[in-house]
Amino acid sequence: MTTDITLTPYQTELARLLAKSTLTPATYQPTEEIKTAHHAAVFVDGQPVILCGLSDDKESVDMAKALAGNPDMKRAFRACGYAAKEVGHGSCAGKLIQWKGTEAAISSKPSGQVEHGGSTGDLHAIVLDHPRGLLDSRAKASKTEAMTVFMCINTSVARCLDKNAPELDNGERLAILSRQPSEKIVGRENLSAMDFVKAARTYAASIPIPESRNSFFQHLDVVCRQFGITTKEKVLPAEMER
Numbered sequence: 001m002t003t004d005i006t007l008t009p010y011q012t013e014l015a016r017l018l019a020k021s022t023l024t025p026a027t028y029q030p031t032e033e034i035k036t037a038h039h040a041a042v043f044v045d046g047q048p049v050i051l052c053g054l055s056d057d058k059e060s061v062d063m064a065k066a067l068a069g070n071p072d073m074k075r076a077f078r079a080c081g082y083a084a085k086e087v088g089h090g091s092c093a094g095k096l097i098q099w100k101g102t103e104a105a106i107s108s109k110p111s112g113q114v115e116h117g118g119s120t121g122d123l124h125a126i127v128l129d130h131p132r133g134l135l136d137s138r139a140k141a142s143k144t145e146a147m148t149v150f151m152c153i154n155t156s157v158a159r160c161l162d163k164n165a166p167e168l169d170n171g172e173r174l175a176i177l178s179r180q181p182s183e184k185i186v187g188r189e190n191l192s193a194m195d196f197v198k199a200a201r202t203y204a205a206s207i208p209i210p211e212s213r214n215s216f217f218q219h220l221d222v223v224c225r226q227f228g229i230t231t232k233e234k235v236l237p238a239e240m241e242r
Contacts, residue, residue, distance in 0.1 A: 013174060017153035020111055022165050025148040028105035028126055035099055040064040041092035042073075044082045048092040051126040055091040063125070064089035066160040072171045073157050076150050080143045103128065104144045106151055111166055124161040125151070 018024075040060040042050040050067060053060025067073050068089040077084040107121035129144050151157050153174075158165035 010174065013169075014153070017168050017174075018149070020166055021152045021158060021168055022108060022111045022162050023106050023124065023152040023158055024109040024121065025145060025152060026105045026107040026121065026123070028103050028107075028123060029101065030094075030099060030103060030126070035094045035097070037094045039092045039094060041090060042068045043086075043088050043090060043092070044077050044084055045086055048097060049077070049082070049128055051092065051128070052124075061089070063160055067157070070157055070160060072154050073151075073160075075171075076147055076154075076157075080147050097128065100129065104148050106148050106161060108162065127151075 038055040039048070039051040040053055040055045040057065040063070041048040042052070042064050050064070052063040052067070055061065068087050074084055074087050077087065104127040106124045106127070108124065109121050127144055127148050151161065153168050155165070155168040155170055158168055
């Protein structure tokens with residue numbers, strides 16, 4: 001028997017914004033050339049956090065400047081564990097960065113598409129891991145990737161990366177929705193974590209492209225951890241981990 005599962009207003013709005021945005025969380029494997037280049041970067045408390053392109057490219061420098069001066073971006077830095085007493089922009093030598101091999105990034109996708117799922121979208125920015133102060137590597141990844149999600153769904157931040165980004169979240173609506181209780185479902189007052197996982201899997205089954213479906217689950221797992229939706233099992237199904 002199929003159970004009709006309804007997501008909370010917050011979860012529904014988050015999914016809608018990710019689909020509507022022209023940006024998507026992604027991963028990027030930097031080449032040796034990129035690792036040694038000079039980048040236009042956003043610095044937080046003296047540490048490079050976001051790389052926007054080569055330092056001799058005006059558009060990249062303008063992007064870094066816009067992000068550094070964005071109030072919503074500063075709040076996101078604090079939410080992700082930075083003191084954010086000083087936020088600025090400048091040039092960063094790639095050889096001074098502790099590259100992981102695969103970095104969190106933001107790339108383009110068509111508005112209305114749930115998740116790009118491939119590597120053909122234009123790369124807009126690389127988001128580096130928090131250099132210190134987080135408890136473990138899983139938490140660090142979650143904080144970093146959660147920042148990429150935020151940058152894709154906040155209107156003012158998204159337009160720093162893509163001037164044609166549509167109207168998304170204003171920095172207040174999602175915060176308000178996150179404090180609303182779950183809707184009553186099948187006689188229960190709260191949406192359980194496993195109900196959320198089942199609903200997510202049902203929704204993902206409607207995504208026709210396997211790569212897009214896999215990418216959707218991976219980022220959903222990150223969002224669940226970041227916003228306190230805990231489960232005994234990962235959101236990503238075992239058969240999709242291979």
